[in-house]
Amino acid sequence: MATRRVWVWTELTDGAPQRPALELLTAARGLGEAAAVLLAPAGDEAIAALGAHGAAVVYHGDDAIYTQYAVEPQVAALAALIEAEAPDLLLFPSTFTARDVLARLAGRLGAGVIANATSVRFEGDRLLATVPYTGAYVATVTLEGPAPYLVQVRPKAYPVEPVGGQAEVRPVATALDPAACRVQVVETVPQVAEGPNLEEAEVIVAGGRGLGKAENFRLLEELARQLGGAVGASRAVVDAGWVPYSYQIGQTGKTVKPNLYIACGISGAIQHLAGMKGSKHVIAINQDPDAAIFEIADLGVVGDVLTIVPKLTERLAGR
Amino acid sequence: MKIVVLVKQVPDPNAVRFDPRAGDIQSGTPQVANEYDLHAMEAAIQIKEQQGDVEIVAVSLGQARETLNRCLAMGADRAIVVEDAALASGDSAVTAKALAAVLRAEGFDLILVGQETSDGGTGSVGPALAALLDVPVVSNVVALEKQDGRLTVQREIEDGRQVIDLAPPAILCALSGLNEPRYPSLKGIMAARRKPTEAKSAADLGLADDAAQSRVSWGQLFVEEETAEGIILKDVDADSAVDQLVAFLQERKLV
Numbered sequence: 001m002a003t004r005r006v007w008v009w010t011e012l013t014d015g016a017p018q019r020p021a022l023e024l025l026t027a028a029r030g031l032g033e034a035a036a037v038l039l040a041p042a043g044d045e046a047i048a049a050l051g052a053h054g055a056a057v058v059y060h061g062d063d064a065i066y067t068q069y070a071v072e073p074q075v076a077a078l079a080a081l082i083e084a085e086a087p088d089l090l091l092f093p094s095t096f097t098a099r100d101v102l103a104r105l106a107g108r109l110g111a112g113v114i115a116n117a118t119s120v121r122f123e124g125d126r127l128l129a130t131v132p133y134t135g136a137y138v139a140t141v142t143l144e145g146p147a148p149y150l151v152q153v154r155p156k157a158y159p160v161e162p163v164g165g166q167a168e169v170r171p172v173a174t175a176l177d178p179a180a181c182r183v184q185v186v187e188t189v190p191q192v193a194e195g196p197n198l199e200e201a202e203v204i205v206a207g208g209r210g211l212g213k214a215e216n217f218r219l220l221e222e223l224a225r226q227l228g229g230a231v232g233a234s235r236a237v238v239d240a241g242w243v244p245y246s247y248q249i250g251q252t253g254k255t256v257k258p259n260l261y262i263a264c265g266i267s268g269a270i271q272h273l274a275g276m277k278g279s280k281h282v283i284a285i286n287q288d289p290d291a292a293i294f295e296i297a298d299l300g301v302v303g304d305v306l307t308i309v310p311k312l313t314e315r316l317a318g319r
Numbered sequence: 320m321k322i323v324v325l326v327k328q329v330p331d332p333n334a335v336r337f338d339p340r341a342g343d344i345q346s347g348t349p350q351v352a353n354e355y356d357l358h359a360m361e362a363a364i365q366i367k368e369q370q371g372d373v374e375i376v377a378v379s380l381g382q383a384r385e386t387l388n389r390c391l392a393m394g395a396d397r398a399i400v401v402e403d404a405a406l407a408s409g410d411s412a413v414t415a416k417a418l419a420a421v422l423r424a425e426g427f428d429l430i431l432v433g434q435e436t437s438d439g440g441t442g443s444v445g446p447a448l449a450a451l452l453d454v455p456v457v458s459n460v461v462a463l464e465k466q467d468g469r470l471t472v473q474r475e476i477e478d479g480r481q482v483i484d485l486a487p488p489a490i491l492c493a494l495s496g497l498n499e500p501r502y503p504s505l506k507g508i509m510a511a512r513r514k515p516t517e518a519k520s521a522a523d524l525g526l527a528d529d530a531a532q533s534r535v536s537w538g539q540l541f542v543e544e545e546t547a548e549g550i551i552l553k554d555v556d557a558d559s560a561v562d563q564l565v566a567f568l569q570e571r572k573l574v
Contacts, residue, residue: 069474069481071446072455096476100458103443107415107450112534115411115441133540140538152441182455183485186471190479203573227574239495245475251440260573269332271440281571282549283564289553292335299567300551307557312564316574319565 004032004088004122007059009078009098010050012040020093022053023158027120028091029054037081037090039066039074039172051167053160059085061172068185074101076175079108082148089127091120092152094255099152106150112143113150116251116274118157127151132274155255156278191246198249203229203260206249206276207237210265210286210305214242219306220264223313232256234272250275265305268293285309321374322363323422325432325444326356326390328383332437342539352386355433357393357500359493362463363431364394364501370465376425380417381407384516391511392503398516399425405521408533411439415447417531420524422452429470430490434459445492455489461496 006028010021021036028034036050039061050058059081065073078101082090090105092098094116106113117129118138127143129151143149198204205224207217217231224231232254233247249256251271261279266272268284268291276282277296284297285305294300301308330348338345360377367373377390377398387398399421406417422430435442442458449456461480462473472483475494503511521531552560568574 069457069476069483075450096459099442100446100456103411103441103446104450104456106412106443107447110412113412113441113443114535115443137540137542139540142536142538143534144536145534182489183457183483185481186484187482188476188479189482246478252435252442260568260571267333270335270437271332274440281573283567289551294549294551297549297551299564300549301555301560301564302551302553303555303557303560308560308564311557311561315561315565316568319574 005085006032006034006089006091007087008034008036008055009090009092009101010036010038011093011095011097012038012042012046015043015046017046017049018093018095019160020095020153020155022049022160023156024091024093024153025050025053025055026158026161027153029163031089031120031122035059035087036167037078037172039063039077041067047167047169051165052162054163054165055167056165058167058169059172060169061174063174065174065176065178065181068188069097069183070181071097071100071104072181072183073174073176075104075108077172078105080175081172082109086147088147089120089149089151092150094152094154102150102152109148111148111150112145113152114141114143115152117141117151117153120151120153132277133270154274156257191244198230198232198247198254198256201230201256202258203227203262204232204249204256204258204276204279205229205262205264206232206234206266207264208234208266208272209236209240210267211237212265212306216306217243219309219313223262223309223316226313226316227260229258229260234266234269236269263293263297264309266293267291268295320370320372320428321376321426322366322429322431323376323378323425323427324356324360324363324390324395325418325430326360326377326379326383326386327353327433327436328379328381328386329353329436329438342541350382350385352389353433353436355435355493355495356386357433358495358497359431359433359491360390360393360395361498361500362491362493365498366429366465367394378418378421378425380414387516388511389503391514391516392507393501394507395514397514399519400516401519401521401524403521405531406526408531408535409439409537410533410535411441411443411447412535413531413533415444415451417521417524417526418444419448419451420526421519422448424524428487430454430488432490432492434492434494442492445490449490452490455485456492457483457485457489458492460491460493463491463497
């Protein structure tokens, strides 16, 4: 059987490949010959970094057309490239742009898709992926039919492994006239970076609707400070406007894997669990004994979060 | 102007429980309207309120009578439900194909849909449908204005917001920041009884058997790692709970 050709769709931040792309190169190397697809203006360092993490080839579309929410130009170029090169599998990270590009590409190609995978393997010509469903549950999802398969992988499902190596660069022609782009970004308003870097925190104290009101997040900040950790939140309270979106942990927010995760007043909806299930130790404090968060907690306390959290902070401070 | 709003009825995300023996969610889990879809519905009604001459059609795939009734009571003019077991695979590609068939037959100026469903949660139906219908799509929509035939849309990105300009026909995928969905009024509920809901099958839509062919199959749900059972403290006072929390943190060397 010929070596499988696995492509990793890559995004840059400040000129460097994003971490999830490097994680996916590890997955791709395990499945066959890894290549990266980079549709964005990029310098030599970015290409070198992809090579050093195992990409034998970098398909590079060096065109400013791709810089801003360019789903249609991306899909046009990818569709042409896939037709010419016939890869077996494309891996996408779980960013918003990746999701939109993958889904539009899938619609255009009629390709088989799996989202939210935490592991990917082949069994014969079929592709098997592990996909979390809720709480402590996962399912094996099987994809079959003609290649290519398109799979979106959760962050931190694979490690970043620098293996050394150099990528051969193959230019990708731009397939869409800029005038044909129907979606025009008029303005980008950056959000002032608020709050901690959740993705790198070793300890996270996260709050949900059970806190009652926005002001009570202060209690979590005090506990987090005591533990040297960061504060996160569930979607419900971000939607309610208690804390900014940068705090959100879950399927549509950040994926975290801290050493310690303390869930305060969080019920444990599917989307939230998808973003924090990988935490090493989970403590849950919630009034509702039936809350799904208890299913994955190492230690759960059924009780009033507004009483227990300040007492815990006080005890830790007086240690 | 015709606005089509795509809605789905899902297991209540706050009530979902699993039946480990069946390897599936417990039967009898209550069904609710997918939350983001109600924000899409509200956006359509607001456009209609602003500019008058708008028809709103609510479309759903799969069992969704209650959800469609709610949309009609909120202000949709009519509803279409595609109830066909052959299309109920849960493969988002099949979903997109079936919805595309409805939309081609129906015609539209604007399609509004929730960003993702709380059950599948792939967020892929909007963009996949956009490819099939060859229209532009904007995801993560948190603000929407329609003026002089163009749409100005704000979308949430990882580190801020983008302001986007586009012209209909288009697909917009709504996040909850877009608006506050109204509760149906009594008058709306009464009016909904006289509004038509049309049922369609795969055959009605002219979908060939292979269009409904799912390429994705889900295995049974299982527990990935057999971790030691967690300890859940019930009926303890706050002080002894704190004692045990501190003991846990010390034992695991977390403080």
